[in-house]
Amino acid sequence: MQVSHPVYDVVVVGGGINGVGVAVDAVGRGLSVFLCEKDDLASHTSSASSKLIHGGLRYLEHKEFRLVHEALVEREILLAKAPHIIRPLRFIMPHQPHLRPAWLIRTGLFFYDHLGKREKLAGSNHITFDAATSPLKAEITQGFEYSDCTVDDARLVVLNAIQARERGAHIATQTRCTSAYRENGLWVVHLENMQGSYTVQAKALVNAAGPWVAQFIQQNLKQKSPYGLRLVQGSHIIVPRIYDGDKAFILQNDDQRIVFAIPYLDQYTLIGTTDHEYQGDLNKVAITQPEMDYLLDVYNDHFKHQLAPQDILYTYSGVRSLCDDESDNPSAITRDYTLALAQEQGAPLLSIFGGKLTTYRKLAESAMTHLQPFFPTMKKPWTEKALLPGAENLVSVELLIQQIVQAVQDVSFELASRWAHAYGSRVWGFLNGVSISDELGGGVGHGLFAKEVDYLVDQEWARTSQDILWRRTKLGFQFSTDEIQLLDQYLLKLLIKRSQDTAA
Numbered sequence: 405m406q407v408s409h410p411v412y413d414v415v416v417v418g419g420g421i422n423g424v425g426v427a428v429d430a431v432g433r434g435l436s437v438f439l440c441e442k443d444d445l446a447s448h449t450s451s452a453s454s455k456l457i458h459g460g461l462r463y464l465e466h467k468e469f470r471l472v473h474e475a476l477v478e479r480e481i482l483l484a485k486a487p488h489i490i491r492p493l494r495f496i497m498p499h500q501p502h503l504r505p506a507w508l509i510r511t512g513l514f515f516y517d518h519l520g521k522r523e524k525l526a527g528s529n530h531i532t533f534d535a536a537t538s539p540l541k542a543e544i545t546q547g548f549e550y551s552d553c554t555v556d557d558a559r560l561v562v563l564n565a566i567q568a569r570e571r572g573a574h575i576a577t578q579t580r581c582t583s584a585y586r587e588n589g590l591w592v593v594h595l596e597n598m599q600g601s602y603t604v605q606a607k608a609l610v611n612a613a614g615p616w617v618a619q620f621i622q623q624n625l626k627q628k629s630p631y632g633l634r635l636v637q638g639s640h641i642i643v644p645r646i647y648d649g650d651k652a653f654i655l656q657n658d659d660q661r662i663v664f665a666i667p668y669l670d671q672y673t674l675i676g677t678t679d680h681e682y683q684g685d686l687n688k689v690a691i692t693q694p695e696m697d698y699l700l701d702v703y704n705d706h707f708k709h710q711l712a713p714q715d716i717l718y719t720y721s722g723v724r725s726l727c728d729d730e731s732d733n734p735s736a737i738t739r740d741y742t743l744a745l746a747q748e749q750g751a752p753l754l755s756i757f758g759g760k761l762t763t764y765r766k767l768a769e770s771a772m773t774h775l776q777p778f779f780p781t782m783k784k785p786w787t788e789k790a791l792l793p794g795a796e797n798l799v800s801v802e803l804l805i806q807q808i809v810q811a812v813q814d815v816s817f818e819l820a821s822r823w824a825h826a827y828g829s830r831v832w833g834f835l836n837g838v839s840i841s842d843e844l845g846g847g848v849g850h851g852l853f854a855k856e857v858d859y860l861v862d863q864e865w866a867r868t869s870q871d872i873l874w875r876r877t878k879l880g881f882q883f884s885t886d887e888i889q890l891l892d893q894y895l896l897k898l899l900i901k902r903s904q905d906t907a908a
């Protein structure tokens with residue numbers, strides 16, 4: 405029997421921020437798109453970040469002016485595209501005169517204020533600390549303040565994937581690309597999921613496999629990687645909230661690195677990150693003891709309140725896939741992205757090296773520029789002004805919180821706020837017509853309602869409790885093992901029901 409394999413314009417391998425960014429841009433320009441992700445969306449580097457949409461102040465020191473300029477411009481663009489998941493954040497930089505002179509920091513901040521378009525975010529200023537109220541040690545008396553933004557990184561990925569799907573892209577999670585080869589001017593792409601294996605064809609293949617980018621070229625495509633790759637591990641620790649206020653700190657360390665302490669989910673402080681060459685299993689990246697000690701030391705050098713290892717509630721680690729620029733020092737390797745186009749028999753392969761969450765949209769536009777000669781009828785760039793799902797009809801997140809509180813009787817402000825920030829105006833997708841919180845299908849626990857879980861499964865590709873608790877929501881901190889088991893049982897029943905519905 406002849407098996408027909410659908411032909412797409414573009415197949416994207418990888419459902420991190422870069423893969424979904426390319427998918428959404430391509431489909432919006434009129435191309436047919438298929439994206440495969442071997443695990444859950446954002447289950448690797450794109451959910452292990454410092455969760456900042458930032459210019460990257462420290463990259464100025466490495467003279468990465470192109471990258472910083474692009475990232476600074478993107479801050480305001482992304483803030484407008486997704487104000488529910490991206491928020492302005494003020495950063496305090498304690499001044500340590502023996503590390504960097506004040507004039508150098510002032511100059512850096514001047515550039516930071518002016519290199520990109522800045523309309524919504526406040527500029528930088530000098531500050532003095534009041535010894536009685538400052539959380540910093542008494543000897544730190546002065547510093548600087550500037551603006552960047554914080555983002556829910558995993559949700560940024562999911563929202564782009566939703567937008568791609570709504571414009572016609574096929575998004576296949578839990579689906580691995582096992583191999584691909586060129587035949588008659590097309591890519592033949594082999595895929596594998598729980599149900600078995602299948603094949604699709606593509607006019608162009610985009611390799612957005614993140615840390616696996618070079619491995620994918622060598623092992624799955626049996627070709628030579630055009631660039632060397634440096635895999636650099638970065639880890640974070642999460643501790644109970646250690647200071648009042650909603651500002652973040654950027655701490656300069658005497659190894660010339662910086663470490664952030666960022667308010668996280670109201671009750672916590674996120675501290676990171678590290679930079680270490682990584683050689684282990686990319687599927688099992690975990691913080692090491694020296695990394696924990698390093699982060700605690702940098703924090704303890706600055707703050708009055710001292711942290712001990714037992715204060716660490718949770719840790720996470722990710723691997724940056726950086727284009728090898730032969731720097732000796734992992735933290736000095738460029739964070740800019742490089743796109744490599746390989747073209748034989750008319751079927752292009754575009755591989756993505758490096759990148760940042762902040763610059764994913766520009767990276768996708770650049771990917772489209774590379775692919776344009778193969779798709780001459782491709783439409784113009786469109787993503788700059790396009791709102792991400794949930795930002796439509798969103799006057800402000802504060803107003804949405806009020807509307808939820810009015811519409812859903814008995815709902816707490818905290819829950820309404822979590823919903824508004826996670827889903828924006830899409831929250832009505834599962835709150836529609838419901839007026840009493842108890843009617844939402846019974847609490848699964850800690851403000852997670854069955855209706856929300858159903859929505860996450862039906863609309864956001866969630867399959868496991870991990871997907872829901874750590875990436876779609878950030879409720880994982882609150883769930884006990886028993887509660888996770890209950891959620892898993894609920895999910896199992898729901899997924900069986902959904903597959904029966906599909907088969908019927």
Ligand SMILES: Cc1cc2nc3c(=O)[nH]c(=O)nc-3n(C[C@H](O)[C@H](O)[C@H](O)COP(=O)(O)OP(=O)(O)OC[C@H]3O[C@@H](n4cnc5c(N)ncnc54)[C@H](O)[C@@H]3O)c2cc1C
Nearest residue numbers: 418420421422442449450453454456581614638759761762
């Ligand atoms: C510690 C740390 C902190 C960071 N902080 C920030 C920050 O604050 N701000 C910022 O802008 N950037 C930050 N970054 C950078 C940013 O997180 C990354 O640049 C970005 O997430 C990379 O996305 P990606 O899509 O390339 O990779 P990934 O998110 O890793 O996605 C690649 C995907 O490809 C999939 N895949 C691989 N092989 C296959 C296959 N054969 N078939 C199917 N799927 C496959 C993987 O499962 C994976 O999900 C940070 C990075 C790290 C490590």
